[in-house]
Amino acid sequence: MEINFIGGAYTGRSTNLNAQTCQNLYPVIDNQGGKSVLALYPTPGLKEWHDPAYEAEVRGLHVMGNFLYAVIGPRVYRLSTGAVAVRMTGDIGTTTGRVRMANNGSQLLITDGALGYILSGATVTEITDADFPIPSSCAYQDGYFFVTEKDTYNFYMSDSLDGTSWDGTNYEAAFVDPDPLVAIISTYRELWLFGTQTYEVWGYTGETFPYALIEGSFAKIGCIAAASAAEFQGTIAWLDDQRAVRATQGYQAVRISTQQVEYQLARYDTVSDAIGFFYNQEGHIFYVLQLPSENKTWVYDFTTTLWHTRASAASDIRSRANCYVLFGDKHIVGDYENGKIYEYDLDKYTEDGNTLRRIRAAQSVHKDRKILFHNQLEIEFEAGVGLATGQGSDPQAMLDWSDDGGHVWSNEHWASIGKVGEYKNRAVWRRLGRSRERIYRVTVSDPVKTIIIGAHLEASSGRN
Incomplete structure (x- = not known):
C-alpha cells in the first residue's frame, strides 16, 4: 500500500498526534499528470558568490540601479x-543587527535603529539634520524617504x-492606537505602518503631507519582530x-501559520x-523566517501553503541566509556571521561546500489499532544521482x-539511492518488525539530488 509519506513540518504539542518533520526538503505539487501529485524536492544549496575576506554579519542587501549594496558589519560595499x-568610503556606526535600506535612484538611505546614513556616489555620511529622528525603520515612496521614529x-x-534634509514639521502619527511603530513598508503607493499591537495603511493624497489613513485598514494585530516584516x-x-x-x-491579515508551527514559536524564549x-x-514563493536567538529557520x-524547516550544515542550526535580494536573475543571500555572500542554487546540494542533512519524518502508519507486520518498505527516490567520486558516489538513505x-527512535538502517546512472535502483528495507503504529523517518546527508516521490509499504494485519 502507498503510505502518506510526503508532507510538511508539523510537529505539534503531541508527537503522538503529529510528529512530521521536513528539513531541507520542500513539498511540491504536480497537477499536470505526473507519477505522483506530491513529492519532496531539495532546498537550494549555497554557492559562494563573493567573499570580502572580512568576517562579520551581512546585515542587509539592496539593489539600486545596476549595483548591489551590502552592509557587512559597519562597512558598505558596492x-x-x-x-x-x-x-x-565611510562606515556606519554599529557593527551588528539588521539594517533597513531604501533608495530614491541616486541616494541610498541606511538605518540601523540608532542613526541614519546616506550613500551618495561612493561615500557614506551620517544624516546630521537635527530634525532627523532616531529611526526604527525606513521606506521610499513618491519622491520621499519615510522613517518611523523609535519608541513613538x-x-x-x-x-x-533628498535624504539628507528633514523638516521636523513633516511628520504624522499613526494615531488610531498609540502603540510604538516598529516597521514601515511601501507597496503600490501605500505605506503600511506596523506597531507593536496594531497596523494601519496610509494612501497617497497629494496634500502637503501626501499620505492619509485609509479607512477600514486598521487592525488590532501587531508586529513582535520588526525585521520579520517583508513584502x-x-x-x-x-x-x-x-x-x-x-x-x-x-487590508486583512490572515494566519498562514498552523497550530503546530505556532506551538513551536510559542516555545522559543526570544523571537x-x-x-x-x-x-x-x-x-x-517562499517566506523565510529566521529566528537568530533560537537558531531555527521556518x-x-x-x-503549496505548506511549511518546512531549513538547517545549516553545522549541527542543524539555522540556515546561513541572513538577508536576501534578487540581483538580475540571481537569488543572493548574505551570511549571518562570516561576511560571505552566496547564491541560492537548486543544482547545488551543499552549503558553501558543507553537506546538509535532509530529513523527512512521515505521517503515522496505522490500521484500526491492529498490529501490523512490516514486511517491506520502499521509498521511491529519483535514483542514479550518485557523484562520480568522493562522498555521494554511492549515496545512502538512512531509515529509522x-x-x-x-x-x-530505532537504530538507523541504510540503503543506497543509486550510484551514478543506476536509474532503476530501489531503496528497499525488509523485515522491519511489527507495531501498532509507526512513524518512518529518512535522512540523506550525501551532497546529491534528493527527490522523494513516495513510499510503498508491504504489511499484513495481526490481532487487534
Whole structure:
C-alpha cells in the first residue's frame, strides 16, 4: 500500500498526534499528470558568490540601479553583476543587527535603529539634520524617504528627493492606537505602518503631507519582530504580537501559520529578533523566517501553503541566509556571521561546500489499532544521482522509525539511492518488525539530488 509519506513540518504539542518533520526538503505539487501529485524536492544549496575576506554579519542587501549594496558589519560595499566589490568610503556606526535600506535612484538611505546614513556616489555620511529622528525603520515612496521614529507612533518624511534634509514639521502619527511603530513598508503607493499591537495603511493624497489613513485598514494585530516584516508583489508577511505568522489579503491579515508551527514559536524564549524575507524560485514563493536567538529557520511556501524547516550544515542550526535580494536573475543571500555572500542554487546540494542533512519524518502508519507486520518498505527516490567520486558516489538513505509516537527512535538502517546512472535502483528495507503504529523517518546527508516521490509499504494485519 502507498503510505502518506510526503508532507510538511508539523510537529505539534503531541508527537503522538503529529510528529512530521521536513528539513531541507520542500513539498511540491504536480497537477499536470505526473507519477505522483506530491513529492519532496531539495532546498537550494549555497554557492559562494563573493567573499570580502572580512568576517562579520551581512546585515542587509539592496539593489539600486545596476549595483548591489551590502552592509557587512559597519562597512558598505558596492558589487557589480560580476561580483566585483568596492568598499564605500565611510562606515556606519554599529557593527551588528539588521539594517533597513531604501533608495530614491541616486541616494541610498541606511538605518540601523540608532542613526541614519546616506550613500551618495561612493561615500557614506551620517544624516546630521537635527530634525532627523532616531529611526526604527525606513521606506521610499513618491519622491520621499519615510522613517518611523523609535519608541513613538510618529513617522517622518524627508524633503523631496533628498535624504539628507528633514523638516521636523513633516511628520504624522499613526494615531488610531498609540502603540510604538516598529516597521514601515511601501507597496503600490501605500505605506503600511506596523506597531507593536496594531497596523494601519496610509494612501497617497497629494496634500502637503501626501499620505492619509485609509479607512477600514486598521487592525488590532501587531508586529513582535520588526525585521520579520517583508513584502513581495503586494503581499506582506510578518510575525505578529501573538507569535502567529500573518500575510496580507487586501487590508486583512490572515494566519498562514498552523497550530503546530505556532506551538513551536510559542516555545522559543526570544523571537523579537526574527528576520523575514521573500523569494520566488521556479514558481514557488517562499517566506523565510529566521529566528537568530533560537537558531531555527521556518519557511512557508505560498504556492503549496505548506511549511518546512531549513538547517545549516553545522549541527542543524539555522540556515546561513541572513538577508536576501534578487540581483538580475540571481537569488543572493548574505551570511549571518562570516561576511560571505552566496547564491541560492537548486543544482547545488551543499552549503558553501558543507553537506546538509535532509530529513523527512512521515505521517503515522496505522490500521484500526491492529498490529501490523512490516514486511517491506520502499521509498521511491529519483535514483542514479550518485557523484562520480568522493562522498555521494554511492549515496545512502538512512531509515529509522518510532513505534511510540515519536518519543524513541530505532537504530538507523541504510540503503543506497543509486550510484551514478543506476536509474532503476530501489531503496528497499525488509523485515522491519511489527507495531501498532509507526512513524518512518529518512535522512540523506550525501551532497546529491534528493527527490522523494513516495513510499510503498508491504504489511499484513495481526490481532487487534
